[in-house]
Amino acid sequence: MRGVDDPHQMTDLPTSLRERLAARFAASRPELVAHTVADEGHTHKVLLRYPDGEAIEVVLMLYPRRATVCISTQAGCAMGCPFCATGQAGFRRQLTAGEVVRQVVVVDAALRSGELGGTDLPAGAPDHVTNVVFMGMGEPLANLEATLATVRWLHDPDGFNLSARGITVSTVGLVPGIRRLAELGLPLTLAVSLHAADDRLRDHLVPINRSHPLAELEEAVRDYRETTNRRVTIEWCLIGEVNDSHEQADRLATIARRLRAHVNVIPMNPTPGVQWKEPSRGRTRAFMDRLEERGAAATLRDTRGRDADAACGQLLASYTLGGGSRLPVAVGAAERVETVASP
Template identity: 40%
Template sequence: MDDRPHLFDLTPQTLGELIADWGMPAFRAKQVLEWVYQQGVTDPQLMTNLGKADRQTLAQNLCLVRGRVLGHQLATDGTQKMLIDWSLPPDPPVSPVSPESPQNQPDTHSLNVLGDSASQTECVMIPADESKPRRTACISSQIGCAVGCKFCASGLGGLDGNLTAGQIIQQAWQLGQLKGVDRISHIVFMGMGEPLANFNEVTRAIQTLTAPWGLGISARRITVSTVGLPSQIRKLAEIDIPITLAVSLHAPNDELRRQLIPWAKSVTIDQLIDAGRDYFKKTGREVTLEYILLGGVNDQPEHAHELAHIAKRLRSNINLIRYNEVAALPFNRPADPSVRQFQHVLQTAGVNCHIRASRGRDIAAACGQLRHEHRSV
């Protein structure tokens, strides 16, 4: 494991302090951050406004990119997914002038090195349809996940560890370097892990993702999706960054929710509603409820009626997500008519709800699925 400081963990101030310690002028920090975040250059040798000695000092003392891309898949709809092993040294530096670097090759379907899945995470770039410039990065906050949702591939092996802020930021940056992606416009914390269980690193990452010197993404275009930890939801409201909070409900009553989400045994839906209301009061931002529709499990009209009641108590909007099947898990994607009927019940009850478009269906689209398949190879 590389124990040098990771560039993506640093701010102008902390990088400036390191640079001063290494005997370089302080203004180099700004130049280095511009190379990385504005130009997409992580090879110090290509930072042409730095002297040769400073470039060498940087290369010796700073880890610019961590981890190796083990798998890179491209779906027919343009969705791209990467599997990163954080324990392995990186591929050659990523740079716009190195179009042959692995991260810039979007047509790879291979899983080329068998690493250890206990150090691997996934991230996904989801383009909007061709008429819109929206490019969403779906990133992971942890390696594996302790929540253990019964329908999710990420929870299958439990939690292997937290990602650092730098590793979280690097995923978004790396997805922005993919061929055909001008820049990432939106971020969703909907990859592996429970973001609010890695609160400090996630919130530190959000500071850089939104910073003008960092990725400069509007906080309003960042969504943190949580299974629902009431104390952490209230803590998030206190940090005063106007992100969108999404609560993964997935069931309209405690009994079913506890069957699907083991962590729900200690948190009731009423407690989540209270925390969501407090979040709204503090931030003025409406909470989104995420609801994965599992065929024959939680997709019946009576479930929709119960869900409408919750949404109205919380004054929230609802995202309906059609399940993407995972091999070895006993859940099915719901049929389209039952999805439409479910939405109809909610809309008739006056709830603002929409069905999320399924993307990347021809690659391992479900959260944690690529890592799971890689683990099973």
């Protein structure tokens, strides 16, 4: 049976095989240890813990006709971006392809059964996962084989059977991985986390830039677009007084025009342990206006989940840093936990 996580429910398989599978999968089955709901039921964040104690977060965002699940590929991250909670916590281990796939399966099953969303499902939101974005913890292209295997399974008609256009893989700019992704020949969306538009600032904000500087990254992204015929997006975490200047906007607009890319600007969330702040409303507006004046296609994104516990990496950060005290913990069940910090 498709989309079930428990081999005992795979009633189209022989009983003996179900039992063997159950015994084998039990060792890697994650436990849902925390669940927060935000944005009036539109955003669900769940913390999954694997038997070895590692925890990762999965975010489900519900829109009319779209249910997007944001998955993690690593426990922690080695990229060390100084504005990111996950980057501060460091790298712990790679997730296996099975563990990455499992995140989609668990959320999809919980959505279908009503465990997530349930009777409070926002109007028009589907009861199953329609889109997957690799934007959770970790750098997907630093766990390349698991990421490629997950993409193949997501798209496979005998797997999750998702349209390639419903899959987005993000990267901070691992050029060899971008080239391998292009070789799949699928029209996946590639989301490049740029965050700085000159090497000097980017070396600091996104340390991998020292190995793959902007010119090399731009060339790989251009090749990706030409191979897949798919528009690339540029992600820009807007950090107050760091990368929100007119000068950065001008450089970013030039790159975006050259790549014919769409820019998503996401104001930084306040992050535990990070000294930088979100930009002021005035500077955010000025940055967006400048991009428009310079001919870049750009959208200011809301920071989904801000009132649950902010963005990428932060559910785990506060769970760990707070010793579990800030997040109510629901062991073993998708128990609905009301928003911790409601507006």
